[in-house]
Amino acid sequence: MAVHKKEKGLSQNSGKSSHSNNDNKVKQGSGKNCKPNDKVNGHNIGHTILVIVIAASFALIHSYHVSTLFENDRHFSHLSTLEREMTFRSEMGMYYSYYKTIVEASTVYEGFYEIIHNNLTEFPSVINTLERFNLFPEVFLGILYRGFDWMCDKFGIVGKQCWQIERGQGLSPVNSCEGLRQPEYFYLEAVWFCAGLTTTVLFLYGVLLSGSIFGGLITVLCFFYNHGEATRVQWTPPLRESFAYPFCLLQMLCVSACLNMNQDSDDKTVSTKKHKMQIAAVMITTSICLTLWQFSQFLLVTQVVALLILFTFGFISKFSAMVILMGEMIAVALTLLLMFGNELLLSSLLTCLLMASLVTLKFLYPVLISNHYRFVSGIMSMGFVASLTIVLRTRTLTTKHDAHILNILRSKLSSYNDFHTLLYTCSAEFDFLGWDPIIKLTKSLILPAVAFILLILVIHCFFGILKFRSIDPHVAYNILQLGAFTIMAIMIMRLKLFFTPHLCIIASLLASRKYFKKLQMEYHYSLLIVFIGCMSVSGVSNLLEQHSILGEYSNIELEELLVWIMRNTNKNAVFAGPMPITAAILLSTRRPIVNHPHYEDAMLRERTKKVYSAFSRKPPEDVFKTLSSLQVEYLVLSETWCFNQNRSGCRMTDLWDVEDPENQGRPPTCPKLFVGVFPFRLVFSNDVYSVLKLQPPYVELKGFNKY
DSSP, X not given: OHHHHHHHHHHHTGGGHHHHHHHHHHHHTOSSSOHHHHHHHHHHHHHHHHHHHHHHHHHHHHHHHHHHHHHHHHOGGGSOHHHHHHHSOTHXXXXXXXXXXXXXXXXXXXXXXXXXXXXXXXXXXXXXXXXXXXXXXXHHXXXXXXXXXXXXXXXXXXXXXXXXXXXXXXXXXEEEEESTTSHHHHHHHHHHHXXXXXXXXXXXXXXXXXXXXXXXXXXXXXXXXXXXXXXXXXXXXXXXXXXXXXXXXXXXXXXXXXXXXXXXXXXGGTTSXXXXXXXXXXXXXXXXXXXXXXXXXXXXXXXXXXXXXXXXXXXXXXXXXXXXXXXHHHHHHHHHHHTTSOHHHHTSHHHHXXXXXXXXXXXXXXXXXXXXXXXXXXXXXXXXXXXXHHHIIIIISOOSTTHHHHHHHHHHHSSOOOHHHHHHHTSGGGSOOOHHHHHHHHHTTHHHHHHHHHHHHHHHHHHTTTOGGGSOHHHHHHHHHHHHHHHHHHHOGGGHHHHHHHHHHHHGGGGOSSTTTTSOHHHHHHHHHXXXXXXXXXXXXXXXXXXXXXXXXXXXXXXXXXXXXXXXXXXXXOEEOXXXXXXXXXXXXXXXXXXXXXXXXXXXXXXXXXXXXXXSSSOHHHHHHHHHHTTOOEEEEEHHHHHOOOXXXXXXXXXXXXXXXXXXXXXXXXXXXHTOOTTEEEEEEOSSEEEEEEOOOOOOOTTOOOO
8 A cells, every 4th residue: 555655646746756866866875974965965066056157158258249249330439429329219318318317417316316306308297207217227327337436536447548539521520438437338338247147047047947058058059049039139228128138037037946846835835935935036036027127017917827827727736826926916016116106017917917816816716626626617717817807907907008009919910000009010120020030040940949849848748648747837837938929929020039039948948858868868969969060050150140240320410410409409498309319309418308209108109199290291380289289399300200201001191191081181291391381490400300490479460551
C-alpha cells in the first residue's frame, strides 16, 4: 500500500519530476561531511555568477549598439542644443520638455511645482502633468542630473567638451557640447541603460524558460538578429516604452517565476513568507510598469486573461492565480496613489478585470466547486468574471479617456470610422502588420523555430495522454502571452514591439532538455549550434544593414520657425497647430500651447479636433471663431499638412468629411490660410511653415456715411 501511495503521488506531480530528482540528490548528500551538498552549492553559486556575468555583458553590448545606431543616424554629437531638441519629434519632445523644466528651474521644488501646476501644455487650463503623462522618468532624471551637476561643480569635474561647428550652406556656426554634464546626453545615457536592461531581462527570461544558459543565449541572439523588428529605442529614445519595456519584461518574468515555483502550492500555504515575497515582487514590478507607460495596462489585461485561462484548464491552482492577481491589484492601488488618481488607470479595463477576478475567485468559485466538476466551475467562474467586468466598466468606472483605443479596435473589425480613429489608423504604425515583417522574421528563422517548438509542445502534451500539466505552467503562460501579442501585432503594426521579443523568449525552449529529453545531449547541442549558424546568415546581415544607416540631422525650416517665435513673440503668446509642431514649440520656445500629441484624454482630443478645423472645409470665419474660443493667438501650419496628398481616405479633408458632411464639396480651407486670409494675418512663412496671427474681433458699422 505504501508503494502504491508513493507512485500515486509521483503521477500527480509528473510536471515537476526534474525538480524532485534534484531534491533527492541533495538529500542523498546530507551525510556528516556534506561533500555532495557542498559540491551542489558550489555548482549553484558558480552557475549564478556565470549567468550574472553574461547578462551584464549583453547589457553593455546592447547599450553600445543602440547608442551607436542613434549617433550614426543623426550625428547627434555635432548638433547644437536647439537641433538636438528638434530631433525629439512629437511626443518625444513633449516628454523631454518636462525633464528640461526640472533641469532649468531655479530649484528642484520650483521645477516640481511647475510640473504639477502646468499652464503651458493645455493653455489656459492648469494641469498636473505628472498625473496625466507618466513623467516619473523625466522627474527622476531631472533631479538626478541636478545632483550630478552639483557634484561636478563641487569636485571640479568638467564633465563635458564643447566646440564650434561650421554648418556651411550660409548657415551660422553653432556651439556643440557632449558629455554627461550636457542635459540631453545625461538623459540619453539613462535610455541606453534601460535598453541594456532589456537584454539582461531577456537573457534571464530565456534561462528561466528553458532551464539552460544556452536558452538565454538563443533568446538574446534572436533579439539582436531581429533588432529592427523588436525595438525602436535607437530611433525614438524619449518615448515611454524606452523606459517601461524592460520593466514590463521583468514583470512577466516575475509572473513566470511565480507560476514555476507554485506548481504544487495550495491554499494551505498562503501565509508563507515565500508567497508574500512573490506578491511583493509582482506588486513592485507591476507598479513600475504602470507608472512608466500608459499602455502597460493593456499588456497586463492580456496577462490576466492568460492566467484565468490557465486556471480554468487546470494548469495553475486557485492559490497560484490569487498570488499574482493580488500583487497586481495592490500595484494598481499604489500606482493610483503615486499618479494622483490617474483617471485613465482608475477606470481602465485592467482595474475592472482585476476586481472582478479577485471577487469571483475568492467568493464565488468555492461555492461552485462544491457543486460541480472543476472544469465546469472554472468555466462558470470565467463567465461571471466577464459579466462583472463589463458591468464595472460600463456602469461604475465609466470614462471616455480610452474610448479612442476601443474605437481603433472596433474599426479594425468593422467599417466604423470617426475623426479620432482615422487620425490613428491612417498612420502606418497603426495599420495592419503586413507581410514585410513576417518575411524578415521567417528569413532569420525565428518564426520557423517557434512554430517547431509549438509543434513539439503539442506532441509532448499528446503523448502525456492529454495531461496538460506535462507542460510547465510558466511555459503555458508564455505561449498564451505570445498568442495575445500575435493578435495585437497583426491588428496594429506598432505592437510588433511586444510580439518579436516574445518570439525570442519562446525560441529559448529549443534548448530545454525537458522537451527534448529523448534526444541525446551531445546531439541536441550540436543541432542548436547548427541552428544558430543558419540563423546568423540573415541575422548578421540585418545587423550590418542597421549599422550602414548614416545620416546627419538638419531641419532648417523648423529651426527658422522656432527662432522666429523666440525672437518675435512674447513669452505668453499662445500657439496652436499640428501636434508634432506644438510639441516642438513647447520644448524649445516654452510658449503656451493649446493642443499636444498625448492623446489619452477625452477633453484634449476634442480640443485638438477644434484646432484641426484649420484642415477642414469650414469657412475661415468659422475656424477663426473656434480658435478664438480656445484663446489662440498664433496658428502654425505646415505645407505637408495643407498640400501633400496622402492615400485616399486619409487626407485631412477626408477625415473631416466623415465628421462634417455639411461642408462636403467645399474647397479645403488650409491652402487659403497658408498664404494668409482675413481674419488671419500672415506674420511668418518659409518653404514649409506659415504662422498666422488671429486678428482682433472687428465690428461692422451699417449706415455709416463718409464725408
